[in-house]
Amino acid sequence: MARMHRRHFLHSAALALAAAAPAARAWGQPRPFRVLLNSNISGPQAFFFLAQDRGYMKAAGVDAAFTGGDGAAAIVPRIGPEGFDFGYGDLNALVPLVARNVADAPIAVWVGFNTTPLTIAVDASGPVKAPKDLEGRVVAGHPIDAALEVFPEFAAATGIDARAVTVRRSPASMRSLVEDMLAGRSAGVFGFVNTIIAAVAPAGIDGRTRIRFLEYRHHTPDLYGNTLMVSRRLLAERPADVTAFVRAVNRGLADTVTDLDAAIASVVARDKTVRPDVDTPRLAGTLAMEMAHPEGARIGIGDVDDDRLTRGIALIAKSRGLPRVPAASEIFTRACLPPLAERVTSLARG
Numbered sequence: 001m002a003r004m005h006r007r008h009f010l011h012s013a014a015l016a017l018a019a020a021a022p023a024a025r026a027w028g029q030p031r032p033f034r035v036l037l038n039s040n041i042s043g044p045q046a047f048f049f050l051a052q053d054r055g056y057m058k059a060a061g062v063d064a065a066f067t068g069g070d071g072a073a074a075i076v077p078r079i080g081p082e083g084f085d086f087g088y089g090d091l092n093a094l095v096p097l098v099a100r101n102v103a104d105a106p107i108a109v110w111v112g113f114n115t116t117p118l119t120i121a122v123d124a125s126g127p128v129k130a131p132k133d134l135e136g137r138v139v140a141g142h143p144i145d146a147a148l149e150v151f152p153e154f155a156a157a158t159g160i161d162a163r164a165v166t167v168r169r170s171p172a173s174m175r176s177l178v179e180d181m182l183a184g185r186s187a188g189v190f191g192f193v194n195t196i197i198a199a200v201a202p203a204g205i206d207g208r209t210r211i212r213f214l215e216y217r218h219h220t221p222d223l224y225g226n227t228l229m230v231s232r233r234l235l236a237e238r239p240a241d242v243t244a245f246v247r248a249v250n251r252g253l254a255d256t257v258t259d260l261d262a263a264i265a266s267v268v269a270r271d272k273t274v275r276p277d278v279d280t281p282r283l284a285g286t287l288a289m290e291m292a293h294p295e296g297a298r299i300g301i302g303d304v305d306d307d308r309l310t311r312g313i314a315l316i317a318k319s320r321g322l323p324r325v326p327a328a329s330e331i332f333t334r335a336c337l338p339p340l341a342e343r344v345t346s347l348a349r350g
Helices: 002-028 043-053 091-099 151-158 174-182 193-203 232-237 239-258 260-270 276-289 306-320
Strands: 033-036 064-067 086-090 107-111 118-123 138-141 166-169 188-192 211-215 226-230
Touching: 043 064, 043 239, 043 260, 043 276, 086 091, 091 107, 091 226, 091 306, 107 232, 107 239, 118 174, 118 193, 138 174, 151 306, 174 188, 174 193, 188 193, 193 211, 193 276, 226 232, 226 239, 232 239, 239 260, 239 276, 260 276
Parallel strands: 033 064, 033 086, 138 166, 138 188
Antiparallel strands: 086 226, 107 226, 118 188, 118 211
């Protein structure tokens, strides 16, 4: 009887171990990377979600849990203190963090926007025709809007006396800010070109005709835009996984370029309030503007031109009076990039 009990116990234990094995393997899998996005889920982020939905992350042995952010500049200083692995935000906001030797400043590993999307939107029929016309007027923006944060560089490049411009920080929605501007309660609104166009579309406002955009890219051409950044600690501890994640995101972008509908479907799957009729043009506009710098034909989306990045860093350091000028290698590393043959080179304007 003892032998029977023992045999039964061993058999039951074996079955239990076999059943537990898949769970143990699952528990042994790395947790999904925590990724802080520049904003709530939207069309221009579609390549992240498409990469996940098409299994590119899973095939690379990684995964992601996405959190919506509160602005491309605002999210950058949050990445380290809040324990995020990656962040997708404005490269220009990274420079002051590194210059001040913030210990948990992330580092850029894949630059999505090779042209800055920053702008000041003004009434197309109003008195502001050129940047200098902003003097003596009010420009509104979200409290830590990327364009607002980079306004010192824009002012320096265009000869604006920044002290003569009243900057009004407001938590109001982008749509409300633009409506106030069109009603004459301010002269301009800080933001992204395609974000502003998408924000006012549901209100029946055609941003392409009602709004004039004073685009930073025309005056500060050395500045880059939204960038995938990673915790320096994670990069040091798990470089292969960081590289795998970057390559999966890169594959997502390549698919997005050729199939906008599938990309937007991945966005809608995560937020049913997203309107394809608004966010598909927004995504298309992002590809055609923010990712269309001529250098893309040469180095592809993801990489940077070192000389251009160095000039942009110097501009930021000078206009903001930073304690030092970081080297380009402190801001960006191409160690995790996929080969040029895999990067998107088809979006570059001639």
